[in-house]
Amino acid sequence: MKKIKRIVGMKITGVFIFLFLITACKKGDAKLENAETKDTAQTAVSIEEPLASWNDTKVKKDIIAYVEQVTDENSKSFIPVEDRIATFDNDGTLWAEQPVYFQLFFALDQVKAQAAKHPEWKDKQPFKAVLENNMPELMKQGKLGLMQIIAVSHTGVTNEQFDANVKAWINSAKHPTKKKLYKDLVYQPMLELIKYLQENDFKVFIVSGGGIDFMRAWAEDVYGIPKDQIIGSNLKGEYQYKDGKAAIVKLPELDFNDDKEGKP
Template sequence: LVVVATPLWAGQAPLSSWQDGSSRKAIEAFVAKVSTEGSPAYVPPAERIAVFDNDGTLWAEQPMYFQLIFAVDRVKAMAPEHPEWKAQEPFASVLKGDIGKALAGGTSAILELVGATHGNITTDEFDAAATAWLETARHPRTGLKYNEMVYLPMLELLDYLRANDFATYIVSGGGIDFMRPWTEEVYGIPPEQVVGSSVKTTYEVRDGVPTLVRAPEIDFIDDKEGKPVGIHSHIGRRPIMAVGNSDGDFQMLEWVTAREGASLGVIIHHTDAEREWAYDRDSHIGRLDRGLDEGPDRGWVIVDMKNEWRQVFPTGGK
């Protein structure tokens, strides 16, 4: 891994890859007021919980969710054991390299891909598969490892919050078991602070070995209305700060910023077609429409990536 335990930005001032713009000022003002004893907005450390979406918020998500690329790569790797896939959609199109056609089936096609590639496997085997893929796979456009396509300003923000006694959590529509093998090394977020979508999992003793087995069946989708539910289930307290990038985060920001006492909602707006990608209202991936309409009136901070971030990826990138 290139992004290692000693952060690349170590020794620099906090948030140094953020321009001194309105978003940075709002974040710093919020952290100052909740961290200052005697401040009317003071929040004790144990309640300083910040939740972060992952895809499009902490790492990139174009040209499609990285976990979906993982699923596509696994279909190819598993194809020799599944000759029937040559005649069966969405697998046939994936094997022909026509991902657009494979995904034309929408959610049911995605669920089929995920079920076949993420289920019928032990949690240890799945962990190893995700880890091996991240070591070897490269992004089609940048040639970077996927875990190098994380946003430097967000790594700095996570660090800055933790330095101010916040606990940082991921709350993502992505798979909880897909993220946990690498979030600690890349983001400094340990497995127990990762909330995500999951498949049904059962406990079995196989040949005397206690084993957790993933079924090819979705158990929980941690997106939209699911995000406050996932937070309640895993954390059991209402966070004081939420950061997302799409309408899939709307309910999470709504719930967090409706709490009594100080709170902060932040939306990362993808405005930088040169260094990253520019997309919002009309995008199939990371669609951001209602958040742009209602966010400002709700007091949410809208981060303009192009104009507010000095650098996007730690190692350069696109």
């Protein structure tokens, strides 16, 4: 699986839980003598509870206590706004990663989508394994096989086309067992933590081994983290000028692997 992570990496605004407390409607008692009857309009007061879906444990209390300390100017632990930075991994931290990294599912689906144009794939590995949904056989193809799949699914297109491909996939493809959109398989407690930190002036980053262009196509909408604060692995690109149009075309060559020692 680590190999998958390295290859695929080279490898929602989310929904938040709010508790609404409604103030009781107060009306003057018409039966009181010499009292002027007053109809008080019902007022809705919304109070957001930090980390609402978290269990009320020491971990939750420690997080809230920490944020309160570092945002209190009178605290010895105070951190100026410009220095408040929080980083999150993505796979297995913000969204699920089983049975394999979701970016690999994207790659496999892209191969299947292109199969009609490549009838030879049905008899050629690693594409044969992909088309037959034979994961054990696909894993036997090793790094070279996965590189071929990445080349077909991630390269040879402009950045704009790749972005469009990812967006179309993330808004339609469903997990093989959960039967839900991949972008819906995110962790509600983590969405709340991101929101809580942002509300306290933390600049929140994603630093992942996943592909930077893959994540930026959807993660801003799902997590509420700006694209320029999403960091990941990336492939090399080539400037091309064809038919009067300039474009950057993605190449089947790794530029930077944002994993393990690469993350710092």
